[in-house]
Amino acid sequence: MSSANTNNTETTLVALLHGPDQPGLVAKTSGWIYENGGNILHADQHRDMQAEIFFQRIEWTATAGKGLSSDGTLFKRFAENLGMNVRVANAAHRTRVAIFVSKFDHCFHDLILRWKSGDYHCDIVAIVSNHRDLEAAAQNYELPFHHIPVTAETKPAAEAAQLALCEKLGVELVIMARYMQVLSADFLGKATFPVINIHHSFLPAFAGGKPYHQAHTRGVKLIGATAHYATPVLDDGPIIQQDVARVTHRHSVEDLIRKGRDLEKIVLAQAVRWHLDHRVLIYGNKTVVFD
Amino acid sequence: MSSANTNNTETTLVALLHGPDQPGLVAKTSGWIYENGGNILHADQHRDMQAEIFFQRIEWTATAGKGLSSDGTLFKRFAENLGMNVRVANAAHRTRVAIFVSKFDHCFHDLILRWKSGDYHCDIVAIVSNHRDLEAAAQNYELPFHHIPVTAETKPAAEAAQLALCEKLGVELVIMARYMQVLSADFLGKATFPVINIHHSFLPAFAGGKPYHQAHTRGVKLIGATAHYATPVLDDGPIIQQDVARVTHRHSVEDLIRKGRDLEKIVLAQAVRWHLDHRVLIYGNKTVVFD
Amino acid sequence: MSSANTNNTETTLVALLHGPDQPGLVAKTSGWIYENGGNILHADQHRDMQAEIFFQRIEWTATAGKGLSSDGTLFKRFAENLGMNVRVANAAHRTRVAIFVSKFDHCFHDLILRWKSGDYHCDIVAIVSNHRDLEAAAQNYELPFHHIPVTAETKPAAEAAQLALCEKLGVELVIMARYMQVLSADFLGKATFPVINIHHSFLPAFAGGKPYHQAHTRGVKLIGATAHYATPVLDDGPIIQQDVARVTHRHSVEDLIRKGRDLEKIVLAQAVRWHLDHRVLIYGNKTVVFD
C-alpha cells in the first residue's frame, strides 16, 4: 500500500471478484498489482467456508504511464484466468443514476441532498415518475424530470418508455425511491442496469403491500426497512441493508409510517452509497458488502 | 401519589384494566383509590383511538386498617361496573414459576442468575426438562428438577404429567427457556397459567424450525429474537419483546447461533421481568406493555 | 377519555405540571377536568421517588360552550393551588419558530422538509444566519432569511439584533441547527423563549469545539449527538435526546463527520418534535420527556 495521490497520471481501480477458493489467491492478485506498478489502497477478502468460494474487493492506484483502461482490462483477464468472476471499475467514473419516484418525497429529497453535499460519487441523470407531484421539486434541484404515467393497461408501454429513456441516457443504476409500482419481470429482464428498491419492512417479514399496517396488526415491537436489488420475485432480491426502530402499543399506523420514513431514508441512502462505492457483490440471492 | 413505605399494615396493589373508552375513566379510577385512602404510586393509561378501548395500569398502596384482599376485590368490582376487564395483583405476592428446558442452557443460567441477584420477584418452583442434561446444574442451584421425557408417542402422557406437576405446585407462569418441544393446543387449552416462549428470530420472519439457518439462507443483515405468549398457533402468540443484532456475510450459521444466544437471553429476560411486574396486558393477539 | 373530535367548539389543552408530591394528585387533576366537562385524551405521570416530586402531562378536550383560554386559565389556577408549577398550552396553537444556521445545511433542510411534510405543528417565521450561504435555499422554501453577521467585535450588537428580531416576530422557540456561534449568557438571559441546540457528540463526552476530532483522537467505538436546551454554561443544558452510531478504526475524521450528520438530524428532529408537542418538562438541569 502507498499514499493515494491526485496526480493526473494516476487512476484508482476497484475490482470485485469471486470464484472457487484455491491456495494463493491473495498473493496472486496482490502480487499482480505490485508487479504492474500499482499500489493497493484497500484489500478485503471473504471466504465462504461451506461453499468454498473466495470473494475479494481490491482497490488500487495504477501508476503513471500505464493506461487506466488497459490496467483494468489486464487485471480482469488475469483474475479470470484464476477462475474468478470479475468486475473492474474506475473509481473516477461517475455512475449514471435514474431515480424513480411516485408521490412520497422523503427518500427523493434525502438522496438528492446527500448527492448535492458530495456524499455520492454519481450523476443523477433523470427523475422518472408516474405522477407529476415531484416535478417542481425536481426542477428546483435542476434535475430533468420525466413524467411517464402508468396504468394497468399502459404498463407495458410505460415500461418500454422507461427502458428506452434509461438506455438513451446511459443509466447504470435505477433507484426506486418509494416508487409505488412493481417493475415487471420483463422490465428487469431487459434492464442492463441493477435496480435498488427500498421496502418498508424488515424483509422477509411483511413483504408485499401495506407493510406498516401488517406490522401494526401483528403487534411487533420493532419496525424495519430493507434495501435490496429488485428481482422478478417481489421483495425477494438480494438484501443490501436493513435496519429497525422500536415501536410500542402507543404508536398508531400513522406513527409507524412517520417513524418508518427515517428508516427508509437511512437504509436506502446507505445501500446506494455502498453500491456506488463498488462495495456490494451479489452472490446467489445474497450480497457480500465490503464496508 | 405519596411515598411508598414498608409499614406492615400497607400493601401495594397493581391493577391492569381495559374496556370500552368513556369519559372520566382516569378520574373515576384514581378518585376511587383516593377516596378509599390509597396512594397511587404509578398510573399509566393508553387509549386505542381506532378501537376506542381504554387501557390502564395503576399501582397504589392500600392503607393501614384496610384488608388488602378486600381493597383489591372492591376495586375489581368497581372497575368491572365501569365495563372494564380487570386483573388485580398484590405486588408482594411472589409468582410461582416453572422453567421448561431441554439441552441449551444459556437462557436457563441467565434467568436463574438474574433471579438469584434479586431481579425477579418470583419463586422458581420447578425446572422441567425432557432431557437430563441440566439436572446437575439445577441441583447446583438447589432447584427441584423434574425429568419428563417426551417422544412422539408419549407426548400426550408427558404433557399430562407436566400439567399435573404444575397444578400440584401451584405454577402461575411457565417459561420455555429454549424448551425444544412444541406445547400442544391441548396443553395450552388446559393450562391455567400463561406460557412465555423465546423464539430465535424476529417474528413473523422465520417462524418454525431452524430460524438461524433460514436467516442465513435469506441473507438478512440483522438477526432477531422474539419473546411471546405461547398460543395454539405456533410462533403466533402476542409478542412481548423483540430485539435484533447486526450480522454480515462474514457470519456463518454457527456465528448467528452464538450471537443469537445473547439476543435470546436479553429478550426473554426482559419479557419475564415485565410479566412478573404486572406490566403486560394481553389484548387480542397483541400486548400493551406498560414499561 | 373520549374521542377527540374536530368540532369547532372543542379545543385541546396540554398541561405540564410538577411540584411536591402529595396524596391524591392524579385524582384531583383528572377529577377537576372531568367535573369541568373535559375529556382526558392522555395522562402521564412520573414521580421522582428520591426528591418526592410529582410530574404530569395531561392532554384533554375542553367542551363546547367553555372558552378555551378560560379553561386553561382555570386549570392553571387550580393546579397552582395544589402547589404545582404549571404550563398550559392550547394544542391548536402553532409555535412560532426561528431557525439559526451558519453554513452547514443538513439539519436546516431536514427540519424544513419535516415541517413541510406536516410533521411539526409550528410556523417557521425566520431563518437567521451569520452567513449568506443558505439564503437562496431559504428563499426556495419561501422562508424569510435574515443575515446578521457576527464577529468578535460585533457580537453584542448582533445578538441585540437577533433578540429584537425574535421579539418583533413573536418567536417562541429558537433552534440552533448547527449554528456555529455560542449564544452568550446575556442573550440567553434576555431571551423570552427556549433555545434548542444540537451538539455533535455524546455529551458530556467531548463538549466544546471539534468533537468529532476529539472522538477520533480518543479512539471511541461509538459517536453521538445530543440535543439540549442552551444554557449559559456551554454544552451543559438539560438534555432532551441523544443517540449514537458505531464507528471503527476504518473511519477517518471525515467519515465521523459524515456519519454524524445523520445522527444530528435525527436527534435534533426528535427533540424539536417533543418540544413542539409539549412533551418536555425541564426540571433542574434535566428533562422529563413524556413520549
Added chain:
Amino acid sequence: MSSANTNNTETTLVALLHGPDQPGLVAKTSGWIYENGGNILHADQHRDMQAEIFFQRIEWTATAGKGLSSDGTLFKRFAENLGMNVRVANAAHRTRVAIFVSKFDHCFHDLILRWKSGDYHCDIVAIVSNHRDLEAAAQNYELPFHHIPVTAETKPAAEAAQLALCEKLGVELVIMARYMQVLSADFLGKATFPVINIHHSFLPAFAGGKPYHQAHTRGVKLIGATAHYATPVLDDGPIIQQDVARVTHRHSVEDLIRKGRDLEKIVLAQAVRWHLDHRVLIYGNKTVVFD
C-alpha cells in the same frame, strides 16, 4: 486461501503487524506465506491515511513438514525486515487467563458460562479476589480461587502477591470483571500481560467512581459501558469495545445499575473474545479491531 483442515501436521498462525506504509506490503506478506506453503484463511488490512501506517491481521495454515514455531519465527523475522512491528500467535494455543473479581458476580458468571459453552479459546487458571464472596461460586465451577485482600496499607504487598501468582501460573491475560480496585501504575508496569477492564460508563464520559450516579445526575438519555486495556492513567487506556442502552427519567440510579449489568457483560464478553482471537492491535492509545 484453501480449506482449513485439522490434520495434525498443520497449524494455524495469526500475525498482527503494523508499521510505516509502503508499496507492496500486501503482496509481500501474502507472497511470503504462499511461497512457504501456507494457505491464507483470512487477511484484513487497514491503512491510517493520515499517519501513513499499515495494519494487518493475517491468519494462515502452515503446512505439514514445516515446524510451526519455525514458520511463525520466520514470518516474524521477514515482516520485521519490512519495518513492521509483529506479533505471531499459534491459534491452537489456549491463552492462560486470570479473572480478578470483588463482590459483583454478573461479569464473573457471564465470562465463565461463555467459556464453559466453548465460546472462548482459553484456560481460566485463576480467580483472584480481594473478597471471599465468590469463592464458593468459583469452586462450583471447579476453578482455583485465590483470596488476596487489599487495604490501603497492604496494597503494594497485595499487588506483589498478585503478580507473583500470575507469574507462577504463566498468566497471559488478566480480566478485571468488575474488580473494584485500581491497579497501580507499578503493577501495570511490571505486568508481562495485558489487562482488560470493564468500566461502567461510555468513556470518556463519567470516568472514575460511581459513573451511574454521575449519569443520573447529568440526566443523560443513554448509559454505556466501555471495555479497555488498563493503563496507568485511570479509565484512559485503549478502548476495545463500547455499547449503550436507552434510559429515561423513569429510571432511578438502581435501574441504571441493573440495566448497566447487561451492558457490562456484553461489552466485556465481546472485548475478551476479540482479544483471545488475536483481533485487537494496540496502536498509540487506540485499538484497531479486526472483527
